[in-house]
Amino acid sequence: MIGYNKFMRKNRRKLLELFGLSFLSVILLPYNFLYSVAKKIINPNLTKEQKKIMFKESTEKPFSSPLNAENRNGFFHCANCGAKLFSSNAKFDSGTGWPSFTESLPGAFKTKIDYSFGMKRVEYHCAKCGVHHGHVFVDGSTTTQKRFCSNGLCLIFKPES
Numbered sequence: 001m002i003g004y005n006k007f008m009r010k011n012r013r014k015l016l017e018l019f020g021l022s023f024l025s026v027i028l029l030p031y032n033f034l035y036s037v038a039k040k041i042i043n044p045n046l047t048k049e050q051k052k053i054m055f056k057e058s059t060e061k062p063f064s065s066p067l068n069a070e071n072r073n074g075f076f077h078c079a080n081c082g083a084k085l086f087s088s089n090a091k092f093d094s095g096t097g098w099p100s101f102t103e104s105l106p107g108a109f110k111t112k113i114d115y116s117f118g119m120k121r122v123e124y125h126c127a128k129c130g131v132h133h134g135h136v137f138v139d140g141s142t143t144t145q146k147r148f149c150s151n152g153l154c155l156i157f158k159p160e161s
Contacts, residue, residue, distance in 0.1 A: 039130040042081045050153045054080055054131035057114075057123070062097025065152025070099075074159035076150075081129035083108065085155070086148070094140075094147055099155065101148040102140055111136070124148065 039055055052058045067076070076086040076099075085108045086101045094100035107127055114123040114135065121135045133154045140147040 042129055043079060046080065047153070050079060053151045053153055054133075057132040059134075060098075060151045060153050064097075065099055067099045067152040067155055067157060068093070068097070070157050072157075072159045074157055075105075076101075076155045076157055078126045078129060078131065078133070079154050079156050080131045081126060082156070083126055083128040085109070085126070085133070086150075088157075090148075092140075092142070094149070096147075096149060098134065099150045099152050100140075101150065102142045102144045102146060104148055109133070 041051070041055075046054070049060065053060055070088070070091070072088065074088050075084050076088070076091075077084055084105055086104055090101040090103050092100055092102060104124075109124040110127050110130075111122050111124045114121045121137070123132065123135050125132055131154065132151075134148065134150040137147045137149060138145055
């Protein structure tokens, strides 16, 4: 018994660290595994900047997207998986420098709360492949009062034929 108590005093911290790490890995491993499975590179032709935005939740420079000036009828699709996300009817010029939309197509996105930059924002991801597209704000000028602020590099426009 004396040998056991001496062993426990000497190795208590190591055992607690080992137990704590194994406990955390059991809880975090499924989350990390599921999150990484949700975000897959489907389009092998994505640029470095597109990957940075879509997979590391970065943002492109404002007023840099050619889609800001896109006014034809059609649909905006995910640049990674091709899922249809927005109708051109929902696009408007918000003056922010990013392509903006009043609403998405039903089931196009999943959202999560983003607390970066010291504020609470709603971030949206493609429901099909899980990549980051932008943030939705409640300051739109339409009846929905929503502004889907999208990174243009995450979108591909396909005009109606």
